[in-house]
Amino acid sequence: MSGHSQGxxxxHPVKSKADLTEFVELAFRLNRGDPAWVPPLKGEVYGLLTPGKNPWFEHGKAQFFLARRDGRTVGRISAHIDDLALAQPVEQGMGPGTGNWGLLEAEDAETAAALLVTAEDWLRGQGMHRALGPLSISIWDEPGLLIEGFDTPPTxxxxxxxPLYRGWIEAxxxxxxxxxxxxxxxxxxxxPPLVNRIVAAGEKNARIRIRKVDKRRFDAEAKLIMGLLNDAWSDNWGFVPLTDSEIAYIGKKLKDIVFEDxxxxAEVDGEAxxxxxxxxxxNELLIDMDGSLFPFNWARLLWWLRKPKSRILRVPLMGVAKKLQNSRMASTLAFMMIEFIRRDAVRDYATxxxxIGWVLDDNQGMNAxxxxxxxxxxxVYQIYDKPLG
Structure with a gap:
């Protein structure tokens, strides 16, 4: 972060295509010196921020802002409101009157402070009385601010x-x-042996069937899984339901990086x-691509995806139907799925x-x-809030 603060x-609100380009490019400029930062694919970032592309905008609205000093862009932030989040019960973290901000990047503390004030003013103008952030843009995208674990690249x-942002946000x-x-x-x-014993007992249980997904029926499988997700997570802090169009959108984005094994x-008595x-x-590949698949990175990515060797595999989502939660069956199914995938991953992907994440700090089942x-x-990622008086 450079310290040439003069003027x-x-x-400025993002109004034009050129503004939006500056909004996206700033993250690359400010983070380029951080060896643990993984440049996202720019196409994905534009997709996230564009109404008509990202179905979140069917139930949410956002305003993006740029900070400038002496003619240079020195910061950015988004302020947004999600109608589905406003409809959630207050005790679950969202609820009426709670707006959000995210996508914060800033060269210095002064810039960050000015951006946060602007986002809060926008939320207040929309009738919000509490700001919760950072969320980029929804709870399902990138929630929270990294506060521990800066030394390794994220998956x-x-x-x-x-690491400076935490102090600026708290200030x-x-x-x-x-x-x-x-x-x-x-x-x-x-x-450990305990887990292996639980898995072995589950394998003998005739009621339980653990199956792979069938990629030929991808759309139906994606719908089944995301429907389970909406049920499994519905009591979680911060939960906002995924709409049908979001489920289709996520399915389309995941299709190329989904492998059946x-x-x-998990089915019990024939029910998923x-x-x-x-x-x-x-990210093992993206870290040297600087956000672009062209001209040669596209071929590299496709080649890798044919049969990826992935030293690290990421578990972004797992869930058990609400009616089974906190039961012994729930933990048996979780251990069985983890172990079956582990075996295949080690054998086929050299993993x-x-x-595994994100796991809410109060999610006793998953933490256990x-x-x-x-x-x-x-x-560790942290989500903050502040009353907007």
Whole structure:
């Protein structure tokens, strides 16, 4: 971060295509010196920010802002409101009157402060009385600010930010409301005996069937899994339901990086009641692509995706139907899915480690599963809020 502050910071809403380009490019300029930052694919970032492309905008609205000083762009932020989040119960973290901000990048503390004030003013103008952030843009994208785990690059779909941002956000009057854990676990040597015993007992249980997804029926499988997800997570802090068009959009985005042997659906008495999605860590490639697939990176990516060798696999999503939660069956199914995928991953993808997250700090079931497989927290993300008086 450079410290040439001369003139005052001015804040401008993103209005034109050129503004939006500056908004996207700034993250690349400010983070280029950080060896743990993984440049996202620019096409993906534009997709996230564009109404008509990202179905989030069917129930949400956003305003993006740029900070300028002496004619240079020195910061950015988004302010947004999600109608589905406003409809959630207050005790679950969202609810009426809660707006959000995210996508914060700033060269210095003064810029960050001016951006946060602008986002809060916009939210206030929309009738909001509480700001919750950072979310980029929805709880399903990149929630939270990284506060621990700066030394290693994040895996696919995880955020990374400057360690300075925490102090700047807290100085603006934000207090932590929730932590999200990411776990790292060694998978190439197998799990502790207790886990193996639970899995072996589950394998003998005739009521349980753990199956791979069928990519030929991809759309139906995606719908089944995301429907389970909406049910499994519905009582979680911060939950906002995924709409049908969001489910279709996520399915389309995941289609190229989904492998049948890395996704499992658990059935009990013939009914699908749990799932686990595991993705190869595309970030291993993206880290040297500088956000672009052209001219040659596209071929590299396609070649890698034919049969990826992925030292780290990421588990972004797993869930068990609400009616089974906190039961012994729930943990049996979780351990079985984890172990079956572990075996295939080690054999077919040369995988050594698993990355599991995000897990809410109060999600006792998942934190207990992580402890049983001897996973260790390697990244912590924090979500903040502030009353807008």
């Amino acid at each position: 005052p910071v001015t804040i 696919i779909m995880m955020g990374h930010n400057s 603006a009057g934000y207090r932590p409301v929730k932590q999200l854990f990411n776990y790292d676990v060694r998978v190439d040597e197998g799990f 890395l996704i499992r659906v 009641v749990a799932f686990m999605i595991v993705l190869p860590n595309v 050594q480690r698993g990355d 599963v992580a402890a049983a497989i001897e996973a260790k927290v390697n990244r």
